Amino acid sequence: MDARVNPLPTELEKSVSHSRPSQAEAEAAVRTLIAWAGDNPEREGLLDTPQRVVRAFGELYAGYEQDPKAILARTFKEVGGYDDIVLVRDIPFHSHCEHHMVPFTGKAHIAYLPHDGVVGLSKLARLVDIFARRLQTQENLTAQIIDAINENLGPRGAAVMLDAEHMCMSMRGVRSQGVSTITHRFTGVFAEDRSEQDRFFAMVGKR
Known part of the structure; x- marks a missing residue:
């Protein structure tokens, strides 16, 4: 998820100044949400879930990394x-x-x-x-x-x-x-x- 598909600044990056969390920080956030929901992030079935969720986010929100202008050029x-x-x-x-x-x-x-x-x-x-x-x-x-x-x-x-x-x-x-x-x-x-x-x-x- 850390790899940039398109180096051009996205609309979000232009309008909002923020630092992008690391993959480790993102996975820690998922573990927190699992615990908040009432489950144990350390149990066997959930051990790899944070990594999978972060990887899925990379696909689900890939649009932030893509330039519409290039598509229609x-x-x-x-x-x-x-x-x-x-x-x-x-x-x-x-x-x-x-x-x-x-x-x-x-x-x-x-x-x-x-x-x-x-x-x-x-x-x-x-x-x-x-x-x-x-x-x-x-x-x-x-x-x-x-x-x-x-x-x-x-x-x-x-x-x-x-x-x-x-x-x-x-x-x-x-x-x-x-x-x-x-x-x-x-x-x-x-x-x-x-x-x-x-x-x-x-x-x-x-x-």
Whole structure:
């Protein structure tokens, strides 16, 4: 977890000044939480748990080490003059609520109207993954995805919709299972033209 995947300063590092704990300190924190939960961190089944949890955190929160700009840097201009909606729907994602650090999972739908070329379709899925692998709220995740598309692709318009179930509602608190939360944001032509919004909803299958 100590190894940096990308040497560029992340958004978190730019906005918050802090020293990153060592792996040993992180593992000690996990042992403390195990003891606080009421179990014995020294029993056989839990001896290696702190190391496993820290390693898992390295995967679950890998988005802090990745640069969205690099993902969207390469575009393709030879598209035969295509200038209509490009939609990638049903992109699966999992993230963690920044309030309780429990998962929320769902699907993302991303559309944009090209201005000067298109980006590889897999890059949009990778963009979702970068931001999802951080502590998030669904609203902020929606905004970060579309802002990155606008800043790096400069499309005539963009649309993002997330549909997710939050474990902080289904596993704890009100314990309401099967509840779906939908967030969306439109920019450019999609924000200005209701018919473009309707086209997006129809293509996503929400109308």
